[in-house]
Every structure is written in structure tokens, then in C-alpha cells.
Amino acid sequence: MSRDLGLENLDINVKHLTRVEGHGNIVVDMKNGVLHKAQLDIVEAPRYFEALLKGRSFHEAAIITSRICGICSLGHQLTSLKATEQALGLAVTEQTVLLRKLLIHGATLQSNVLHAYFLAAPDFLKVGSVIPLVATHPDVVLRALRMKKLANDIGDAVGGRAVHPITCVPGGFTHVPSVETLRLLRGKLVESMVPDWLATVETMKALAGAIPVFERPTEYISLRNDHDYALYDGDICSSDAGCVPDSEYRRMTNEFIVPHSSSKHCKVSRSSYMVGALARWNNNHDKLCPEALQAAATLGLKPGCANPYMNTVAQVVEAGHCALDAVAIIDKLLEMGPRYEKPNQEPTQYGTGIGSTEVPRGILYHEYTYDRQARIVKANCIIPTGQNLANIDDDMKKLVPEVVATKSKEEITSWLEMLVRAYDPCISCSVHMLDVEFLE
Amino acid sequence: MAKPNVTAKPSATKKPRVAIFDFTGCEGCELNQLNFEDQLLDILAQVDIVEWREAMDDKAEEYDIAFVEGALSTPDCIKRIHDIRRRTKVLVALGACAVDGGVNAIKNLHPIEEVRATVYGKDQYLFPTLPALPLSAVVKVDHNVRGCPMTQAEFLRLFTSLVMGKQFDEPDLAVCVECKLNENECVYERGMICLGPVTRAGCNSHCTNFGQYCIGCRGLVSEPNLKGMNEVLTSHGLAVDEAWKRLQLYNAYRLQGVRA
Numbered sequence: 172m173s174r175d176l177g178l179e180n181l182d183i184n185v186k187h188l189t190r191v192e193g194h195g196n197i198v199v200d201m202k203n204g205v206l207h208k209a210q211l212d213i214v215e216a217p218r219y220f221e222a223l224l225k226g227r228s229f230h231e232a233a234i235i236t237s238r239i240c241g242i243c244s245l246g247h248q249l250t251s252l253k254a255t256e257q258a259l260g261l262a263v264t265e266q267t268v269l270l271r272k273l274l275i276h277g278a279t280l281q282s283n284v285l286h287a288y289f290l291a292a293p294d295f296l297k298v299g300s301v302i303p304l305v306a307t308h309p310d311v312v313l314r315a316l317r318m319k320k321l322a323n324d325i326g327d328a329v330g331g332r333a334v335h336p337i338t339c340v341p342g343g344f345t346h347v348p349s350v351e352t353l354r355l356l357r358g359k360l361v362e363s364m365v366p367d368w369l370a371t372v373e374t375m376k377a378l379a380g381a382i383p384v385f386e387r388p389t390e391y392i393s394l395r396n397d398h399d400y401a402l403y404d405g406d407i408c409s410s411d412a413g414c415v416p417d418s419e420y421r422r423m424t425n426e427f428i429v430p431h432s433s434s435k436h437c438k439v440s441r442s443s444y445m446v447g448a449l450a451r452w453n454n455n456h457d458k459l460c461p462e463a464l465q466a467a468a469t470l471g472l473k474p475g476c477a478n479p480y481m482n483t484v485a486q487v488v489e490a491g492h493c494a495l496d497a498v499a500i501i502d503k504l505l506e507m508g509p510r511y512e513k514p515n516q517e518p519t520q521y522g523t524g525i526g527s528t529e530v531p532r533g534i535l536y537h538e539y540t541y542d543r544q545a546r547i548v549k550a551n552c553i554i555p556t557g558q559n560l561a562n563i564d565d566d567m568k569k570l571v572p573e574v575v576a577t578k579s580k581e582e583i584t585s586w587l588e589m590l591v592r593a594y595d596p597c598i599s600c601s602v603h604m605l606d607v608e609f610l611e
Numbered sequence: 612m613a614k615p616n617v618t619a620k621p622s623a624t625k626k627p628r629v630a631i632f633d634f635t636g637c638e639g640c641e642l643n644q645l646n647f648e649d650q651l652l653d654i655l656a657q658v659d660i661v662e663w664r665e666a667m668d669d670k671a672e673e674y675d676i677a678f679v680e681g682a683l684s685t686p687d688c689i690k691r692i693h694d695i696r697r698r699t700k701v702l703v704a705l706g707a708c709a710v711d712g713g714v715n716a717i718k719n720l721h722p723i724e725e726v727r728a729t730v731y732g733k734d735q736y737l738f739p740t741l742p743a744l745p746l747s748a749v750v751k752v753d754h755n756v757r758g759c760p761m762t763q764a765e766f767l768r769l770f771t772s773l774v775m776g777k778q779f780d781e782p783d784l785a786v787c788v789e790c791k792l793n794e795n796e797c798v799y800e801r802g803m804i805c806l807g808p809v810t811r812a813g814c815n816s817h818c819t820n821f822g823q824y825c826i827g828c829r830g831l832v833s834e835p836n837l838k839g840m841n842e843v844l845t846s847h848g849l850a851v852d853e854a855w856k857r858l859q860l861y862n863a864y865r866l867q868g869v870r871a
Binding site for chain 1 (some may be wrong): 635636637638639640641642643645646648649651652655660663664713714715717718721726759760817818820821822823826853856857860
């Protein structure tokens with residue numbers, strides 16, 4: 172029995188995993204070759220958002236739920252607005268939908284770039300953070316900052332600011348970007364973002380050798396529609412179970428409580444499923460623009476990919492689609508002529524509404540019930556990271572026995588950390604919280 | 612009363628050691644620090660970042676400046692903030708949650724028994740939960756960067772003051788002053804509730820510049836004229852109760868037990 176490799180006993184405990192959003196611990200417990208535990212413990216303090224929303228005006232719902240998470244604030248706002256608009260019967264215009272789609276592209280770009288360069292890349296280069304890369308790879312870091320800045324510029328121009336946007340309100344926008352602003356954005360996307368994205372694909376290709384080889388086929392769930400690469404709207408589609416309208420979201424999530432996580436877990440057809448960029452790729456790759464498909468081919472990302480570590484690659488691929496489709500949306504807005512429209516805030520009904528969108532980490536659901544004063548009486552939010560947690564645990568339970576014979580404890584720990592980071596988990600989001608168990 | 616101004620002016624040879632921490636919140640203020648794309652490398656050149664869980668692996672024993680985001684809402688938070696205070700020379704509260712409790716403090720308005728029972732049902736006594744507190748309710752805070760998310764310009768101003776050893780003063784005017792200077796049409800004239808009259812300026816009236824009402828995220832001025840705001844609301848035919856509710860969004864901790 173070797174002391175280093177082929178461990179019979181393995182005890183891994185990573186407290187407060189770094190380079191992820193929020194607080195989680197990795198726990199592995201193997202005794203005499205039997206794996207007793209391999210899981211991600213979620214120890215984030217619960218937030219009580221459903222309690223915070225109770226009794227609040229429909230004007231405030233998106234403002235409050237945006238504060239579930241800074242990184243996903245735009246996604247929460249738009250999902251919240253869709254739920255509110257459905258509940259209160261508030262129709263929105265074509266311009267509003269286009270501006271929202273433009274904002275989603277900005278937010279997805281910014282989040283995917285942040286994850287690939289700042290959170291994941293340090294693992295591929297075996298450093299602890301992006302900071303040492305400033306000295307060793309200045310061009311790459313400057314490119315990452317340039318891309319992030321431009322992605323945020325979309326949020327600033329359309330949303331008023333990228334983190335907790337201001338202009339998105341029930342029934343429309345309080346402010347519409349001018350022709351000059353849109354033209355300026357378009358120029359920067361074409362001249363800077365697209366070439367930088369192509370360079371990113373090359374950088375990712377050079378690093379691809381550091382991506383662990385590991386496969387575990389699972390169920391992939393994402394939105395899907397006929398008209399585009401579904402981010403703003405669509406049916407809920409599963410690689411196992413087919414498509415259903417988002418009114419059936421509870422059946423497609425089945426939240427349940429586990430003792431090691433202050434965030435609920437989810438399952439549908441199997442013991443777990445995956446949402447996020449890789450699920451979108453697997454379900455909707457046929458809807459991507461040719462340039463993104465070319466990038467996928469370059470990076471070896473194939474339909475039906477079962478390697479969760481490839482989620483980061485799928486993020487890079489879809490970043491290109493977001494950049495190019497943002498240009499197409501701006502062209503359409505310029506053709507229509509952007510104009511201020513008073514937000515439609517006169518409710519025509521009071522009831523329950525469901526909103527679903529694809530945020531960077533996967534499919535997000537909000538459901539609200541309003542009373543006749545347009546105040547919230549009931550709220551429910553189901554978060555992508557919560558949906559991925561059972562899948563992460565299942566990956567760990569398959570991964571640890573596979574690598575225990577050939578890798579040291581340090582290597583296994585590093586692979587597990589990289590696995591969790593590959594999902595780009597957003598733990599603040601996942602503990603929005605209805606039911607919690609706080610371990611510490 | 613003027614606060615003694617605490618700075619972290621470096622010795623001639625050493626850069627200030629900076630650490631960044633998060634408690635109960637959305638981590639949007641930290642994200643806003645990563646969003647200084649144009650200034651980030653300059654900022655990094657002025658200091659040594661010795662601990663930042665969201666962005667790096669390293670941990671440190673001591674620091675000159677600790678930037679802390681989030682409210683305190685569990686016994687573990689209380690333990691950790693004491694530890695951070697002990698290790699740092701300067702403690703900066705970053706954003707509405709750390710400064711005033713933020714939206715987390717709305718839960719304080721409901722009886723704690725009710726909140727716990729809603730969330731945990733029969734297991735409500737298994738999990739220690741506290742009312743959400745700002746950092747200053749538990750330890751001494753040297754400086755505030757307000758806003759939700761934190762106002763980036765204010766962060767840069769404070770950061771520069773700290774590394775240069777200069778004085779930093781918080782603005783204590785109402786948002787209305789900045790909004791007027793920006794020549795915006797008054798939100799009240801547009802028939803909407805606005806919290807600008809009692810909310811602390813420093814954001815350059817960012818939300819009202821974009822056609823939205825002031826949501827009060829920077830907290831109250833030191834002596835808010837709540838009665839005056841009631842009069843403005845009434846004279847514009849707006850609901851005082853609804854305005855009061857909106858004011859609680861970011862001021863639930865500070866306004867506990869107060870009713871204008």
C-alpha cells in the first residue's frame with residue numbers, strides 16, 4: 172500500500188473554497204477504500220429573500236431580488252420583471268425586449284469572461300489568482316480587462332450601471348440609450364470585443380491541455396425556442412425528458428433538502444441534472460452563430476459533451492455568440508430608431524406570474540403572487556447553482572474513486588476545487604432561501 | 612462631531628497590505644472592485660492584496676486596511692468580524708449591507724420567531740440566526756463607502772486618501788442637492804415617490820439621472836428631515852405609508868423604533 176498514491180484513507184476538507192462566489196466547503200471522507208462522503212457543503216448565511224419580499228410593491232420586486240446576487244443582478248432583475256409582468260398583465264414593447272436581450276448579452280459576456288480569466292485560468296496556469304499573471308501574462312490580463320470593461324459598458328449604457336442596473340422596471344425602461352451611444356457600443360464590439368474574443372479562443376486552446384479529462388453523462392436542462400439561442404425566453408427543455416412550458420417549472424426542478432447544504436438540491440429524471448453554459452451548448456448548439464460553432468470546433472467542444480470541466484470552454488464559445496448577436500440587436504434598434512416609451516405600469520389583473528431566463532450559470536425561475544394592491548403575498552425563486560449542487564456531488568462521487576489510485580491527495584483536492592469552479596457556482600444566489608440548514 | 616481620521620499611510624518602504632472580506636450580502640461591491648478595469652492595475656500597484664477569497668487563494672495574518680462587505684447575521688459572522696478587527700489597522704465598511712445592514716435588515720422588522728418559523732418550520736431552533744446588523748453595531752468602523760452597490764467614485768476617493776495618508780470626509784447632503792445640480796426634472800413632479808430628500812448624497816444622483824426614483828441605498832443623512840419629506844409627499848398626493856415602507860428598504864436597522 173503506497174503512502175502517496177492509491178490511498179485507502181482520504182480526508183479532504185477545503186474550508187471556504189476560494190475563487191467562487193460565496194461560501195462553500197469541499198468534504199471528502201474515504202476509509203479503507205470505501206467512499207463515505209464526497210460533497211460540496213454550502214455554508215453561506217441564509218438571506219430570507221422570500222420574507223423580505225412579502226408585502227412589497229411590484230415596483231420594488233426587481234430592486235430587491237437583484238440584491239440576491241451582485242454577479243447575477245441583471246438576470247434576477249429580468250426574471251423578476253417577467254414574473255411581475257405576467258402576474259399583473261403588463262405587456263412590453265418590441266424595443267423593451269430587444270434592450271433586455273442586449274443587456275443579457277452584456278451580462279453573459281461579462282460573467283463568462285470573469286469566470287474564464289479571473290477564476291478558472293489561474294488553475295490552468297497553477298497560480299493562486301489572476302494577480303501573478305499581471306507580471307507573467309500582461310497582454311492576456313489587459314485583454315481580459317478590456318473585454319470585461321466593454322461587456323460592462325453595455326450594462327452601463329442600457330441599464331444605467333452593470334451591477335444592480337437602474338433603468339429596467341416593470342413594463343419597460345426608465346431611460347433609453349441614444350443613437351450615438353448605441354453606435355459607439357457597436358463600434359467597440361466590432362473593433363475590440365470580437366478580435367479579443369478570437370484571441371481568447373486561441374488562449375483557451377493553448378490551455379486546453381490543463382482541463383481534466385473526466386466524463387459523467389447527466390441530464391442537461393436549459394431554455395430552448397425556435398427563434399434564437401434561448402437566453403431571454405423559451406420552453407424548459409431536458410436532454411432526457413423533452414420540452415415543457417415554464418408554467419411547469421416546479422415539475423422540472425423538484426427542490427429537496429439535504430443536510431449538508433444551506434441551499435436546496437434539485438432533480439428531475441435522474442439523481443441530478445446540470446444547467447449552465449454546457450447544458451445550453453448540449454441542448455442549443457444548433458442555434459449558435461457560425462463563428463461560435465467554429466470556436467467550439469477549435470476547442471474540441473462537441474455536442475453531447477459529458478465533461479463538466481468543459482463548462483468553462485462552453486462559456487468562452489457562447490461569449491462569441493453574445494458579442495456578435497449584440498451587434499445584430501444594436502443594428503435592429505438603430506433601424507427602428509430608439510425612443511423613450513413610458514413604462515407600462517397599469518396592472519390589468521392581479522394574480523400569479525412565472526418568469527424564467529437563462530442567466531450565465533443556468534436557468535433561473537421567479538414566481539410571485541400579487542394581491543389587489545399589487546403587493547407580493549408569495550414569492551419563490553429557484554437558482555441555477557442550487558440546481559447544479561446535486562450534480563456536483565454526483566460528479567465528486569464518481570471522480571474520487573476514479574483518480575484515487577493514480578493521484579496524490581493534493582492533486583485530488585486540486586481537481587475537486589477545479590470541478591466546483593468549473594460550474595462557476597454562485598453560492599450567495601443559491602441560499603436565497605426558503606429552507607436552510609446552516610453548518611459551521 | 613468630527614470623527615478622528617484614520618489612514619493607513621505606508622512607511623517609506625512598504626506598501627499597505629489590503630485584505631477584502633465578505634459577510635451576508637450579494638458580493639456585488641466586491642464585483643464592483645473587479646469592475647475598475649481602467650484603474651485595477653494602478654490600484655494593485657499601490658498596495659499588496661494579501662487576502663481576498665473571491666479572487667485569490669492566499670490568506671494573511673495581519674493587514675493595514677480591511678475592506679469588509681456584507682451585514683452580520685450569524686454568530687459566526689460576529690466571531691469573524693472581531694478577528695478581522697484585531698488583525699487590521701483600518702476597517703472600511705463597503706456598501707449598504709456593511710454600513711447600514713442593507714436589505715438584509717428588512718427581516719428585523721418581523722418578529723424573529725416568525726422569520727425563523729417561516730424558514731425552518733419545526734427545526735427553527737437548530738440554526739442560530741441573529742437580526743442583520745451593520746459592522747458598526749459590533750466593532751469600530753473607521754470609514755464607510757456607501758451605496759448598493761458601493762459608489763465606485765467614493766471608493767476610489769477613499770482608497771486614494773488612505774494610501775496617501777490624506778483626510779477622507781463623507782458627504783452629508785441630501786441626494787436632492789446633486790439631482791438639482793444635474794438639472795433633472797424633480798421625480799415628485801413626475802408623480803413618483805422619491806427618497807432623495809433624506810438620502811445621503813455622494814452618488815451624483817445616479818438613479819434619478821437615469822429616470823428612476825432614489826431608492827435610498829446610501830442611507831440617511833445625519834439629521835434627516837423626515838417630517839419635511841412627509842409634507843412633500845402629502846402635497847404631491849403620494850402615499851406616506853408606501854414611502855415609509857420604501858425608506859425601510861435600506862434603513863430598517865437605523866429606523867428601528869422610529870416613525871416620522
